[in-house]
Amino acid sequence: MNGPRSLYRKIWDDHVVARAPDGTCLLYVDRHLVHEVTSPQAFEGLRLAGRKVRRPDLTLAVPDHNLPTTRRVDDHGTRLPIIDPASATQLAALEANVAEFGVPYIADTAEAQGIVHVVGPEQGFTLPGTTLVCGDSHTAAHGALGALAFGIGTSEVEHVLATQTLHLKPSKTLEVRVEGSLGFGVSAKDLILAIIGRIGAAGGTGHVIEYRGSTFADMSIEGRLTVANMSIEAGARSGLFAPDNKTFAYLKGRPMAPKGADWDRQVAYWRTLLTDDGALFDKSVRLDAQDIAPNVTWGTSPDDVVSIVDRVPDPEAIADPARREAARTALDYMGLAAGMAMQDVSVEHIFIGSCTNSRIEDLRAAASVVRGRKVDAGIKQALVVPGSGLVKRQAEEEGLDQVFIEAGFEWREPGCSMCLAMNPDKVPPRERCASTSNRNFAGRQGPGARTHLVSPAMAAAAAVTGRLTDVRELVQ
Amino acid sequence: MIPVRQVEGRAFPLGRKNVDTDMIIAAEHLKTVSRHGLGRFAFQALRADPGNVFDDPAYAGAPILIAGDNFGCGSSREHAVWALADMGIKAVIAPGFSDIFSSNAFKNGLVTVVLGQAEVDRLLAWAAKHEIRIDLEIMTVLCHGEAFAFDLDPFRRECLMEGRDEIALTLLHVDAIEAYERRIGV
Numbered sequence: 001m002n003g004p005r006s007l008y009r010k011i012w013d014d015h016v017v018a019r020a021p022d023g024t025c026l027l028y029v030d031r032h033l034v035h036e037v038t039s040p041q042a043f044e045g046l047r048l049a050g051r052k053v054r055r056p057d058l059t060l061a062v063p064d065h066n067l068p069t070t071r072r073v074d075d076h077g078t079r080l081p082i083i084d085p086a087s088a089t090q091l092a093a094l095e096a097n098v099a100e101f102g103v104p105y106i107a108d109t110a111e112a113q114g115i116v117h118v119v120g121p122e123q124g125f126t127l128p129g130t131t132l133v134c135g136d137s138h139t140a141a142h143g144a145l146g147a148l149a150f151g152i153g154t155s156e157v158e159h160v161l162a163t164q165t166l167h168l169k170p171s172k173t174l175e176v177r178v179e180g181s182l183g184f185g186v187s188a189k190d191l192i193l194a195i196i197g198r199i200g201a202a203g204g205t206g207h208v209i210e211y212r213g214s215t216f217a218d219m220s221i222e223g224r225l226t227v228a229n230m231s232i233e234a235g236a237r238s239g240l241f242a243p244d245n246k247t248f249a250y251l252k253g254r255p256m257a258p259k260g261a262d263w264d265r266q267v268a269y270w271r272t273l274l275t276d277d278g279a280l281f282d283k284s285v286r287l288d289a290q291d292i293a294p295n296v297t298w299g300t301s302p303d304d305v306v307s308i309v310d311r312v313p314d315p316e317a318i319a320d321p322a323r324r325e326a327a328r329t330a331l332d333y334m335g336l337a338a339g340m341a342m343q344d345v346s347v348e349h350i351f352i353g354s355c356t357n358s359r360i361e362d363l364r365a366a367a368s369v370v371r372g373r374k375v376d377a378g379i380k381q382a383l384v385v386p387g388s389g390l391v392k393r394q395a396e397e398e399g400l401d402q403v404f405i406e407a408g409f410e411w412r413e414p415g416c417s418m419c420l421a422m423n424p425d426k427v428p429p430r431e432r433c434a435s436t437s438n439r440n441f442a443g444r445q446g447p448g449a450r451t452h453l454v455s456p457a458m459a460a461a462a463a464v465t466g467r468l469t470d471v472r473e474l475v476q
Numbered sequence: 477m478i479p480v481r482q483v484e485g486r487a488f489p490l491g492r493k494n495v496d497t498d499m500i501i502a503a504e505h506l507k508t509v510s511r512h513g514l515g516r517f518a519f520q521a522l523r524a525d526p527g528n529v530f531d532d533p534a535y536a537g538a539p540i541l542i543a544g545d546n547f548g549c550g551s552s553r554e555h556a557v558w559a560l561a562d563m564g565i566k567a568v569i570a571p572g573f574s575d576i577f578s579s580n581a582f583k584n585g586l587v588t589v590v591l592g593q594a595e596v597d598r599l600l601a602w603a604a605k606h607e608i609r610i611d612l613e614i615m616t617v618l619c620h621g622e623a624f625a626f627d628l629d630p631f632r633r634e635c636l637m638e639g640r641d642e643i644a645l646t647l648l649h650v651d652a653i654e655a656y657e658r659r660i661g662v
Contacts, residue, residue, distance in 0.1 A: 017656045018649050024631050026649055028656055038553065040509035049643070054653075058662070066507065086507035093509045137552040137576060151576055153554035155583030155642075163646045165653060167631070171575075201494055202546035202572060235549065237575045301494050322493060322544060420551075422503040441498045441550060443521050 004276035006173050007242050008208045011148040011273065015131050017165055026165050030130035031147070033116045034061040034103065034157070036094040037422070038135030042158035043097040053101040054164045060125050061098045062106040063091050064115045065422050069385050069412035072109050079109055087423065101161075114388020114414040117141040117355035121225065122388055124254025128243035128270040133160055138355045138438065140236070141229035144221060145251065146243035146273055148208075151232065172282035174199075174207040174236060178215040180289035185472040187365065188223030189357060189436065189455035191215070191287075192230045193295040197305035199285055204236030207282065210275060211241050215289040221250040222361040229356045230438050233302035243270045296342055296468055297440045297453040299330035304440070306342060308458065308470045314338035333442050334450050335430065342468050345452070349433035350375070350382035350409075350463040351445070352456055354419040357436035358387030362456040363395045366436075367403040369460035369475055375408030376466030382409045383425060385417040409463070421446045434462035477585045479639035483567040483610040486538035488529045489603035493544025497556035497577065500548070506555050514555055515562030530563075540608050542599050543570040547588075548577025557584045567610050569617065571596050582632050583642065589617060595624045612637055 005013070018026040039061070046053070053059060066087040073079055082088040091108065098105040106112050106119065113119070117138055120126040128146035133139060135157040142149035156166060176195055182188075209231050216224065224241050231239030241247075248267055251257045258266045293307035304327075306313065315327035315338060331338065336345065352358070352366050363386065375382045384404045386392035392414060395401055401411045418425040419437040421444065427433045429448030436459050437444075440451040452468060461471040505517040522528050529535055541560070547570040548556060557580045560568070567587035578588045589610055591599070595617075599608060602620045609618040612633060617624040628636075635642065 014660075018652045020631065022630055024629075026646065026652070028653070028660075030662070037506050041511050041554075044509070051643070055662075065503075084507070090507050090509060135552060135554075137550065139552075151552040153552055153557070153576060153580035153583065155554060155580065159643055159646065162643050163650075163653065164657075165646060165649075167642065167646065169629070201549060202574075205546065205572060205575060232550075235546065235574060326493060420498075420503045422506060439496075439498070439550060441496045443502055444498050447502070447521065 004278035006279045006281065007146070007210055007240055007273055007275045008148065008173055011129055011131065012170055014129065024167055024169050027131060027168050029133055029160050029164050029166060030058060031125060031132040032059045032160050033120055033132070033134035033139070034059060035065060035116050035134070035136065036063045036090045037065045038154050039097065039157055040090060040093045041154050042161055043101065045158040046101070046161060051162045053103060053161045056102045056104065058164065059103045059161070060106070061094060061103050062113055062116050062119050063094055063108050065416045065420065066090055067108055067415040068424050069415045069417045072413055084424070111389035111393065114391065115355045115358065115416055117229065118358060118387030118391065121145055122254070122390055124251050124257030127251065127257065127266070128247055129273050133166070137232045138229050140231040140239050141225050141355055143228040143231065143239045144224035144241050145247050146241060146270065148238055148240065150237040171208045171237065172206055174204055174209045175281035175284040176209050176211050177213040177284065178287045178289050179213045180215060181218070182215065182289045182292060185294055185457060185475065186292050187455040187457060188219060188226040190295045191289070191292055192227045193297070193305045193453060194287060194292050195285070196230060196234045196302050198287065199234050201233065201301045201303040202235045204231065204234040207236050209234070209236045209239040210281070211239060216241060217244070220361060221246055222359045225359065226356055230302070233438060242274045294455060294458050294471055296458065298334065298336060298342065299327065300333055300440055300442045301330070302438070302440060302453065304330060308342055308468060310342055312336045312338055312340045312342065343470060344467065345432070346378060346467040347432045347434045347452065347462050348378065348380045349427050349431060350379060350459050351418040351433055351435040351437060352459050353383065353385030353387070353417050354437035355387065356438040357456050358385060358391065360391050360394050362436065363391070363400050366456040366460040367400045369457050369471060370407045370409070370464060371403050373407055373464040375463050378466035379463060380431070382463050383412055383418060384409050385412045386414050388414045407464070418445055420444060427451070434459045434468060477639040477641065480566065480585050480587060480636050481612055483539050483587060485540060485607055486535050487540035487542050487569070487599065487603045487608045488535050488538050489600045490529055490541055490543045491600050494546045494549055495543050496550035497548055497553050498550055500556040501553065501559040506553060511558045512562060514559035515564070518559040518563050534604070537564055539564055539566040540610065541565050541568045542596060542603060543568060545571040545593070547573050549574040552576045554580045557581050557586050561586055569596060569599060582636070585636060585639070587612065587636060589626050591617065591624050591626055
């Protein structure tokens, strides 16, 4: 215990309530984010067992997955109904549950509402060194601020509501070290896609990733949120960044962040949250930032990644029979032929949003490409969905909404939107979307929908050309 | 939870790797406030294919599913486990599972059995004709006269075999939880 420890191990050790002989720990949960999709059965479980929420003060609920991204109140301030009865029921269930159990709640009509993983950091609910959970796999995002954050299932949501703890065994650690500067037109999204391509969709299973090296040190907090968010696409339940001065500057003054002397005391603790020299990782992967190009996915797994200047891979060139068959199935689903240049792939839909890429820097990056251009005539729908009401207001104050609207984009209300086909925003069967979201699974954006994961700038470039496009050719 | 000591019967030979939870249950079916009734929506996209294993009468009512590596990857939705359970599946055999899926499965008494790819390939081949028996007592998969040993976390094995309510178990530690809260001042 006294030897050099990783950042992960330090946070873990500081949260152990009880330890079983086999190494399983009862781990304290500092922060619990709740949304409408994975919580109704958990609250029902509490109700059936006559249990309470142990620490409502450490819990925060916000609806995001189901909400339509069209306007929510009319000109008189009256709330507009949700048309889909099942979505309306789930939202009503969340409202009833937070009222019954006394859980703090950001309503769908509040300006602070947004995607749960945008709201947590934005409100200062997410803090370095905390354990943070949510019934959503992209909870990994909060690791950008140095929180040990991971997605849980509904039974675990119920367990945390009832006990504020979880039974867990320590994970292995995976160091992802990247050095150097990302090239012009290359973003955090391109980097994390490259990392997933390198380690594979299951490469991080059983591991917590720590992102280390100068590239990450130089990266903004919002870029780090994009990277940490997609840790799960490499199989890792969590991704961590050591908190630094950027983290503290980002958090200071946020509504739920500590204040005054408490802030100073916390910062002093947060500064100790670094992996000690000599601490060992179970696995290490290294990439050179200058090798990374704007990336795009070609298949139906997030590790099906190529550079935008590459071609669709040939399944027949894959030696492993299972992988060859998977690639054939993926290309068939995607409607692509081996050897086709990625830049020759035309798209009909553009989605800029999701917990991966819906923050102000993402919208600025997309707007800088769109400015003075028009959405291509071949695009049927181009959506910009800010991650929260506060992101939306900031973008509007900067005039970004007008840049998008003048180009032919739709400017929407915050929510998960076209990332997961749970609300009215969907991609129709066999149509193709350049999307800033996180999953290109078959059917993810709607039954039969074809998804190409890209950065916000690359999505904007595809919008104005009507095909997957190297953004570096559009912007000098 | 109902105790599980063994699972025995036919097995759906799905085989496919990277079966994500969107594939098991699409997002449009997550708008439920119940744990029940999701089985009919399980693997909906795969079942659109006329030759799919789930609608093959040979495997009707099979309690076991055999899949490729990284089963249950992607979304944390526990609805995937509820859907499998609702269609009568009590155990999944694969070379690997996503962390969140295996945890969700455990909480619902669905057994996840990790075997090597070569063993999984043999089971996939035998599944067309033979029943499979998964015995938690001896942590062994038995099929066609062969036995494949698997590993199971002792805590999880005990909870599965005894059908324990995990929250009730945790609440036995309430003094330790309170002591922790006092110590760190939350």
